Amino acid sequence: MEPQSFANDGLSASDFRTPEFDDTLLNQNKNDFNAVPEFSGGIVIIADKAAMKVGGFIKADFISDLAPIDSEDSFVTTEIPVGAADHKNARFHAKQSRLSFDTRWRVEEDIARAFIEADFFGGGDGSNGSLRLRHAYGTLGRFTAGQTWTTFTDPSAVPQTLDFEGAVSNVNRRQGLVRFIQPLGRSGWSFATSLEDPTVIIEVPTGLSGQGRTESPDVITHLRWESDYAETQSALVLRKLGFQPTGGSVITGTAWGINITGSVHLTDCTRVYSQLTVGEGIGSYRGSPDIVSTGPNSAAILPMFGWMIGCKQAWSDRVTSNLTFSQLTLDDLPGQSGSNLRQTKYLAINTIFNPYDRIFAGAEYLYGVRENQDLRQADAHRIQVSFGFYLP
Template identity: 55%
Template sequence: MLAGEACAQSVVVAPTVGLAQGEVATPTGTGIEVEPQVVMPVQFDWTQFDSVPSGLTMGSRTSAANARIDSFMDQRFDARSSLRNNFTDFPGFEGGLTVVSESAALKIGGFVKADLIADFDPISSTDTFDTGTIEIGSADRRNARFHARQTRLSFDTRWKTSGDIARAFIEVDFFGDRTGSNDALRLRHAYGRLGNLTVGQTWTSFTDPSAVPQTLDFEGAVSNVNRRQGLVRYQTPLAIDGLSLAASIENPRVLIEIPAGVQGSVRTETPDFVSRVRFERDWGEFQIAGVLRELGFQPVGQPVVTGTAWGFNFTGSARSSDRFKAYYQITFGEGVGSYRGSPDVVATSKTTAEILPVFGWMVGFKYSWLPSLTSNVTYSELHADTIAGQAADNLLETSYFAVNLIQNPYDRVFWGAEYLHGFRQNQSLASATATRLQFSCGFYLP
């Protein structure tokens, strides 16, 4: 359930006489057919009623349908879904627009988010604040942009199996390829989970969405691992309470800067092997993740050339009170730049290339001034090693700073303002900065 939805009660039509509560009678050629019930949230100030309003069936202010929805809730799926303005997590399952029967339930979720952006310096990424695209040496210019590409729609389906609950989850946004003024759908998540097994496309095991600061900007900190990809993952709790282990094989997406004098293709002959250990408590969480992968390239008419890449990602968060939360991250490795959208391999001459070592870190804080008013501050850096022969305009270092104020004035409504500042330095040591103001407004689906 999204924060602020506690007062939204699910309302059901009183059952037809002779049917079980929550079933709807419809005429068919053979008699009575039982259909799944659609549950819609309706706002009521219950203090204004001496009794339950006519036509509503309530039990301790909870409908029979909600009671059935509760039977599909699971800590594995819903541990963090109640966090307010958390754009990296999944919608809560209880309440809202839900179709529910005795053995299955479907929740339609998502939000509409509109962004008004004002850039004061040259930067190529006008929809997100990607500091790697800050333009060095360009003439001064400003830019205004208004879009709603972060808007999302999701379908969360759950059904009961023998002794467990199966889940299939699909989510899309509008960051697909653009055609003129039209924004195409993009698949974010499409996966199923049963027991300890997850199959499909979702967050890589190398990342930790719970340790991502809540920025209005879609891009986020430069060190954050923001990759979603196809995977098969097995995760299981360990003997210590709150400790868990996960291992996965994942899609081997590789980004190689091909030397100018070489023709060929990227080859991915083996999947990425990823594992993580996670520890969670009420006061926070800590995660260590590692990846081992093979990078391949095949010049035209020649055998495949391969190299081994590896990386580690240390992430976590800590809460000292209900008002304050801190986030932190350290990531490093060789040939793992694509997990953040940068190259794994860079060209060092017209015919040679080398695996690129990277190091990044992030710290962030969240403070709640009021139950409906929060601020977030985050700063991060990403450093790439200097390798002899690299192009002078290759990235050496970049940093990202964001501070915002977000208000939830009404149930399932938010708006806020954010200041962003970025820095980029090339291998030639030439550098530039960029500043942005972003105003956002959003409406969560019930």
């Protein structure tokens, strides 16, 4: 389909493309549900010295759980109940479907960009879902402001699962930020630094009342290297955690984290990716506590360690498979409740078929384990079948 044009002054979508964002997406991210739609072809509106691409997809998920898990729409292994009576779930939904608008225009020698994307995961499990903001940010040159992937994550290392949740240790958070990226010559290296929205998850000690305080932004940097066959990124976050007991002064502590990711194209058809995360007080970057109760009147910043390994294999132009295994471990600090999370594991194996352009169908097996601090554990098994249609 040719782009729709309105008073376009002879411009086309290619006049507004930014290679650092788009070129790699065209060939490497087929069936990657976190990738930004390419800025070419399809529904592109060319206006007076500007262009807008309408993107997104419809994704229908058919889910069958063979063991108890309280998260029905996505495979959240921390919500595997330990000691629950045996039961199964069946769930059909299309909440991962997305709609995006990518608008670009020239500002002197640079291209300004405003991108907004939403899905329908705004409601809880069992509902029809409501519109939820995923991305809303703008870029000009090396500057970015808005809500998008945190600088602490590497979007290219997010596993290509049909499941919405993804690997348990993978940092896949999007949040408000201001960021500056500096390429280091033509070496393939770049440096980024940002101030980002702080989130604190606290398990308040029994007998106390109060709430978390976020008095300063998270400070994050990363160093990244990219080439045609491999890429790696090392990110560092420094943050200040706060808790204010009711009627008392704010108690603060320092937290930190390191996230190292990488991927290698072993062949034109095989890509291996990995991730390692370690730190203290960064559990909220993966949905677990930053601070945990260690007694009736005490709490401590919680150390964590996570890792992931995965592989994407293209069997043909129309068939791909993905294998991902991940594990997250939280320290067994003395005084914790025995029901607190100690360790969780996640395994996903899928095959995705593209019978026609912009249409896909896939099947995925998911396995997860939750282990509590008292060493009691439970596992879950899920079969997910998905069908999807990309906007042109």
